[in-house]
Amino acid sequence: MDYDSCNTDLHLGEKTFQLSCHNFIQHSKAIGDGWVWESIEATNEGYMKKVLLKMKNAFGYTIPEQQKIVNEKTYRQEFEVQDTMDLEEIDISSIDLSGREMIRFEYHVVYSSSYQVPVLYFRACDIDGRPLTLEEIWQSVQENYKERLLEGPWETITQQEHPLLGQPFFILHPCRTHELMTPILKGAREEKQSVNYITAWLSMMGPVLGLNLPISYTTATSAQQLD
Amino acid sequence: MKPEDIGEMWFEYEGTPLKWHYPIGLLFDLHASHTALPWSITVHFKDFPEKDLLHCPSNSVIEAHFMSSIKEADALKHKGQVINEMQKKDHKQLWMGLQNDKFDQFWAINRKLMEYPAEEGGFRYIPFRIYQTVSERPFIQKLFRPITAEGQPHTLIDLLKEVSPFAVSQGGGEKKYQVVIHGIEPMLETPVQWLSEHLSYPDNFLHISVIPISTD
Numbered sequence: 001m002d003y004d005s006c007n008t009d010l011h012l013g014e015k016t017f018q019l020s021c022h023n024f025i026q027h028s029k030a031i032g033d034g035w036v037w038e039s040i041e042a043t044n045e046g047y048m049k050k051v052l053l054k055m056k057n058a059f060g061y062t063i064p065e066q067q068k069i070v071n072e073k074t075y076r077q078e079f080e081v082q083d084t085m086d087l088e089e090i091d092i093s094s095i096d097l098s099g100r101e102m103i104r105f106e107y108h109v110v111y112s113s114s115y116q117v118p119v120l121y122f123r124a125c126d127i128d129g130r131p132l133t134l135e136e137i138w139q140s141v142q143e144n145y146k147e148r149l150l151e152g153p154w155e156t157i158t159q160q161e162h163p164l165l166g167q168p169f170f171i172l173h174p175c176r177t178h179e180l181m182t183p184i185l186k187g188a189r190e191e192k193q194s195v196n197y198i199t200a201w202l203s204m205m206g207p208v209l210g211l212n213l214p215i216s217y218t219t220a221t222s223a224q225q226l227d
Numbered sequence: 228m229k230p231e232d233i234g235e236m237w238f239e240y241e242g243t244p245l246k247w248h249y250p251i252g253l254l255f256d257l258h259a260s261h262t263a264l265p266w267s268i269t270v271h272f273k274d275f276p277e278k279d280l281l282h283c284p285s286n287s288v289i290e291a292h293f294m295s296s297i298k299e300a301d302a303l304k305h306k307g308q309v310i311n312e313m314q315k316k317d318h319k320q321l322w323m324g325l326q327n328d329k330f331d332q333f334w335a336i337n338r339k340l341m342e343y344p345a346e347e348g349g350f351r352y353i354p355f356r357i358y359q360t361v362s363e364r365p366f367i368q369k370l371f372r373p374i375t376a377e378g379q380p381h382t383l384i385d386l387l388k389e390v391s392p393f394a395v396s397q398g399g400g401e402k403k404y405q406v407v408i409h410g411i412e413p414m415l416e417t418p419v420q421w422l423s424e425h426l427s428y429p430d431n432f433l434h435i436s437v438i439p440i441s442t443d
Binding site for chain 1 (some may be wrong): 246248277278279280281282290295299302303341354361363364365366367369
């Protein structure tokens with residue numbers, strides 16, 4: 001059964017969600033931005049994932065100076081970690097972090113069939129694998145976004161069970177997403193431009209949580225044809 | 228225990244941390260359905276399992292989760308129109324009725340969430356989740372219409388075949404699983420619209436457990 005035929009009200013069907021993610025990931029691979037698709041075994045479902053390692057210093061979280069973007073692959077190369085090792089099992093005591101704390105952020109883009117929108121799930125843990133609390137994550141939210149976040153249109157960040165993994169994550173509640181995306185999609189339609197839903201949506205939601213999208217995504221993903 | 232050693236409370240059964248945001252009946256069906264009541268569970272006051280359980284620092288977190296499920300169920304049934312047209316005091320009445328075990332107070336509001344336009348024959352989509360303990364995946368939830376395009380009612384077995392085919396025995400083979408709601412096995416021919424109206428939990432979802440049949 002396919003319920004994707006609601007194009008008139010600009011809702012995102014699951015098939016379109018997956019296609020948009022795959023186009024998005026194609027560009028991510030091209031620029032080494034670290035997004036991957038994770039499939040759920042024995043199903044045609046899955047989600048998009050990115051891991052970001054950040055250093056915490058006195059001023060908050062920064063991405064290491066040596067690289068613009070640290071993803072799992074470059075981290076492994078830099079610290080000579082073997083591919084077979086789980087990052088969480090690594091003994092980093094031998095690595096000189098110059099007294100700075102390393103935090104591992106994990107972002108998942110998961111489809112909500114109830115609201116027919118993507119939802120951004122995220123969590124963070126320190127080098128010992130200890131999950132960060134909401135207060136600690138709140139500290140990592142860019143200072144200039146804190147006020148914006150409090151005023152909404154987003155609801156506050158809440159802890160929820162990941163629908164595919166069953167583990168605790170934090171989310172920005174999805175029920176207002178459609179409201180925020182409609183003007184963007186309508187505008188693009190009027191200009192007869194194709195827009196990748198995931199690119200547009202992540203550009204809007206991501207920065208609040210320290211996830212930035214290089215501008216090349218917009219040009220690259222809107223040029224692609226959706227099959 | 229000394230007061231300073233007391234951390235956040237959590238519940239566990241046979242090594243499994245129990246998810247407080249799931250209905251208690253669902254947890255029993257899923258983890259201990261073959262045992263006799265009363266259900267013995269262990270209460271912990273330290274070593275909160277951060278990777279398994281959501282935190283529950285206050286009563287308002289439980290209320291927020293409940294209301295979130297109510298809103299999601301209505302998004303599926305009525306595009307959210309019924310719940311959004313209600314006032315805040317109605318939402319509060321729903322929660323207070325449940326919290327204080329006042330059915331009439333609860334039902335006065337909840338019955339509106341169970342209505343649908345006569346010409347539709349049912350809700351837009353059925354709010355349901357199917358749980359099992361065979362794989363890591365916590366539940367399956369998909370869009371599912373209660374009535375076919377031709378106006379025929381979909382039944383429980385239609386839902387299972389579409390969404391979790393492993394639960395139903397293939398081609399007359401031996402039955403491997405029980406499909407349980409509120410501790411009972413409804414007939415597979417039951418229309419899902421009827422199940423949604425009459426067998427939903429207070430959060431307006433059908434929480435369905437698929438339990439392996441014990442070979443004892």
